[in-house]
Structure formats: structure tokens, C-alpha cells
Amino acid sequence: MSSQVVVRAPGEHRVEPHTPREPGPGEALVAVHAVGICGSDREVYQGNRPEGYVRYPLTPGHEWSGTVSRVGPGVPEGLVGRKVVGEGFRNCQVCDRCHAGETTLCTAGYEETGFTQPGAMAATLTLPARLLHVLPDDADLTAAALLEPAACVAAAALKANARPGERVAVVGTGTLGMFAVQFLRAVSPAQLLVAGTSNAREALSRQFGASDFRLKDQQLPDDFDVVIETAGSASAARTAASLLRRGGRLVLTGIPAPGADGLDPTDLVVRQLEVHTVFGAPPGAWAHAVRVFGAGLLDPLPLVTHELPLTEFPQAIELAGAGDPKVGKVLLRP
Numbered sequence: 001m002s003s004q005v006v007v008r009a010p011g012e013h014r015v016e017p018h019t020p021r022e023p024g025p026g027e028a029l030v031a032v033h034a035v036g037i038c039g040s041d042r043e044v045y046q047g048n049r050p051e052g053y054v055r056y057p058l059t060p061g062h063e064w065s066g067t068v069s070r071v072g073p074g075v076p077e078g079l080v081g082r083k084v085v086g087e088g089f090r091n092c093q094v095c096d097r098c099h100a101g102e103t104t105l106c107t108a109g110y111e112e113t114g115f116t117q118p119g120a121m122a123a124t125l126t127l128p129a130r131l132l133h134v135l136p137d138d139a140d141l142t143a144a145a146l147l148e149p150a151a152c153v154a155a156a157a158l159k160a161n162a163r164p165g166e167r168v169a170v171v172g173t174g175t176l177g178m179f180a181v182q183f184l185r186a187v188s189p190a191q192l193l194v195a196g197t198s199n200a201r202e203a204l205s206r207q208f209g210a211s212d213f214r215l216k217d218q219q220l221p222d223d224f225d226v227v228i229e230t231a232g233s234a235s236a237a238r239t240a241a242s243l244l245r246r247g248g249r250l251v252l253t254g255i256p257a258p259g260a261d262g263l264d265p266t267d268l269v270v271r272q273l274e275v276h277t278v279f280g281a282p283p284g285a286w287a288h289a290v291r292v293f294g295a296g297l298l299d300p301l302p303l304v305t306h307e308l309p310l311t312e313f314p315q316a317i318e319l320a321g322a323g324d325p326k327v328g329k330v331l332l333r334p
Contacts, residue, residue: 002123002334005313008057010047015311020124023072028079028129030086034145034307035120036063037320037330038175039232044115045317054115061119061332062088062112065144068132075129083135085147086127087286088113093130104280112280121310123334133290142307145331146300147289150179152278153230154292155285156251157183159276162226169193169224171216171240172231173201175303175329176253178208180228185209186297195220195239197231200325204302224248234260241273249274306330 004018023029041060043049064086068079091098092108113119113127135144153176162168168189170180173196184192185208193212194205202213214220216239225248229240232254241250241263250273256262268275281289292298305328308316313332320330 003310004059004122005061005310005332006057006059007045010056011045013045013313015313018122018124021126023070023075023126023129025073026075026128026130027072027126028068028075028132029070030066030084030125030127030132031069032061032064032066032120032123032125032334033141034065034331034333035061036145036148037316037332038063038149039321040115042317042321049115053110058115059118059122060114061121061125062114063145063148064120064125065135065141065147066120066125067141069124071129079129079132079134083137083139083141083144084132085135085144085290086113086125086133087131087151087281087283088115088148089280090117090128090131101282101284103282121313121332121334133286135290136294139294140301142304142331143299143301144293146175146303146329147286147293148281149175150293150298150300151281151286151289152176152253153179153183153228154289155278155281156180156228156230156253156276158285158288159278160184160226160228160249160251162187162189164188165190166225167191167193167223168226169195169228169240169243170210171195171227171229171236171243172254173197173205174230176230177201178204178303179298179300180230181205181208181210182298183292184226184228186292191224193221193224193243195243198325207302208299227251228253230254232256234262237263241267244271244273246271247273249276251276251278253278255279300329303329304331307333310334
């Protein structure tokens with residue numbers, strides 16, 4: 001019998017029998033191959049997800065890969081049997097932001113797979129087929145389970161608009177940081193610096209294309225054209241800004257704790273810094289991530305350190321939040 005994780009309330013979960021929901025009009029039923037654990041899944045389990053951004057009881061899981069098993073009316077039968085990943089935001093498709101392609105800014109309110117809608121910590125997932133992105137037939141589905149965070153970084157890379165020969169940097173060495181290194185390497189920069197809080201990810205950073213690695217408390221240069229911040233702390237944001245030349249471009253992807261001291265607005269204005277932020281990934285960023293992955297320019301697999309069954313959900317949550325530098329991406333395998 002297939003199973004699913006259900007978080008009944010903060011700190012309370014069960015592994016229950018799972019019955020696939022048949023796809024309705026415009027929907028597809030996906031057999032889940034793997035689902036990743038991230039910090040927001042810990043928030044769901046611990047109960048500190050912001051109000052309005054979770055709905056209990058809930059099957060979590062927004063980072064996933066799988067294979068289409070069945071499709072509903074109005075969906076091409078050719079999708080059946082295809083390897084896929086899928087967007088999480090359930091946008092309305094009709095507001096002005098959706099029409100502009102900025103679906104993460106949908107004005108109809110927040111709905112997302114794994115937070116307010118059933119997620120992928122189950123044997124199957126039924127969702128709107130319009131959210132699916134088809135992978136190459138030979139795609140590694142374990143690696144593809146990391147394409148959701150990769151898509152978020154793709155959004156940052158597109159906003160950064162790094163050009164060949166520019167000096168670029170990444171602040172943060174987690175999953176997002178390692179993806180940022182790979183996206184920036186693909187544009188052939190003159191220099192690619194990674195700044196982190198420990199040396200644990202130096203070798204992997206260089207494997208992915210970094211030309212230099214520094215600790216945040218070391219003396220850092222201040223002449224970079226582009227910096228992507230992925231660490232999620234106010235100090236990381238300030239470090240990222242300090243790396244930039246005047247007129248440089250900064251993209252923030254991390255979310256510090258509420259009330260954190262931010263960037264100095266005087267510094268931003270006087271140095272004429274161009275600042276962008278990312279929360280989630282719109283369709284264009286998803287398409288970019290899938291395209292780069294399919295071209296072999298994005299290698300998520302070295303980031304996976306643990307694969308566990310659904311029954312070990314609490315252990316997976318604990319591993320993902322332990323702060324152990326030896327722990328990378330943790331996957332559950334339905």
C-alpha cells in the first residue's frame with residue numbers, strides 16, 4: 001500500500017495510507033520519484049511558517065520530480081510517461097501580474113503546493129498540468145528533484161543579468177549558493193568568488209566553477225559587478241553589498257528573520273547599487289533552469305547527501321536543520 005506524510009498540526013505528523021486523486025480537467029497525476037526537504041518544510045513542521053502561508057492538515061513537499069501516470073480531460077495524452085518537475089505557485093492566470101509572467105506576485109492571494117495545497121511527500125501528486133515542465137527522456141530524476149531551488153536561483157541569475165567577462169560573486173554556500181555558482185559560471189565570468197562562513201564547501205564550490213573562495217570574516221574585495229546572496233541573513237546581505245563596485249548589481253534570495261537590520265539606504269544611493277530580490281520562481285525562471293539542466297550545465301547530484309523513505313520524515317527534518325556541514329540536500333523517496 002502506498003503512503004503519504006500528513007502534518008496534522010505543528011509538531012504532529014503521521015504516515016498514512018495514500019489514495020491517488022484522479023486528475024480532473026486540466027490536471028495530471030504524477031508518480032513521485034523523490035522530494036526534497038528545505039527550511040520551509042521545517043517551518044511547516046515546527047509551526048513557525050508565517051500566517052497565511054500554510055494550511056493544516058497538510059501533506060508537505062514542494063521540491064519534487066516524477067513521471068506522469070495519467071492526465072485529465074483537456075491535457076495532451078503525450079504527457080503520459082514523461083519525466084517532469086512542477087511549479088509550486090498556484091497562480092490565478094488572469095490578474096495583471098500573471099499576464100506579465102510574474103506569477104509569484106499574483107494578486108489573487110497565496111496558494112502553493114506543499115503549503116496550502118497537497119504536496120509531494122506521497123506516492124502521487126495531482127496538480128494542474130500547466131505547472132509541469134517536461135524533462136529530457138534520459139534525465140536523472142533524483143537530480144531533478146532539486147530543480148525547484150534551482151529555479152529560484154535561475155530567477156536570481158536572470159535578474160542579475162551577468163555578462164561574459166564580468167566579475168561575479170556568490171555569498172552563501174548552501175544549496176542555493178551552489179546553484180548560483182553554476183548559473184554564473186555558465187556566462188563565462190572573468191572571476192567567480194564564493195564567500196561563506198566555513199571552508200566545508202570550498203572544494204565543491206571550486207568543482208562547480210568558483211575561481212576563488214573566501215571566508216566572510218576575511219578581507220574581501222569591493223570591485224565586483226554582480227553579487228548573488230543566498231545565505232538568508234542580514235549580515236550576508238551586507239557582505240554581499242560590500243563586495244560590489246559602484247553601480248554594481250545585487251540580488252537577494254535569502255529571507256532573514258523579521259526585524260533584521262538591513263542594508264544602509266545611504267550606501268545604496270551614494271554607490272548607486274542596483275538591488276533585486278527573489279521569492280519563488282516564475283515560469284520563465286523554471287524554463288531557464290530546466291533548459292540549463294537539460295544542457296548538462298547544472299549538476300544537482302553532488303548536493304544530495306541523504307535519501308530516506310517517507311517513514312523517516314522526522315529524521316529527515318532533523319538532518320536538514322542540524323547545521324552539519326556534511327549534510328547537503330536530504331531527499332525522501334516515496
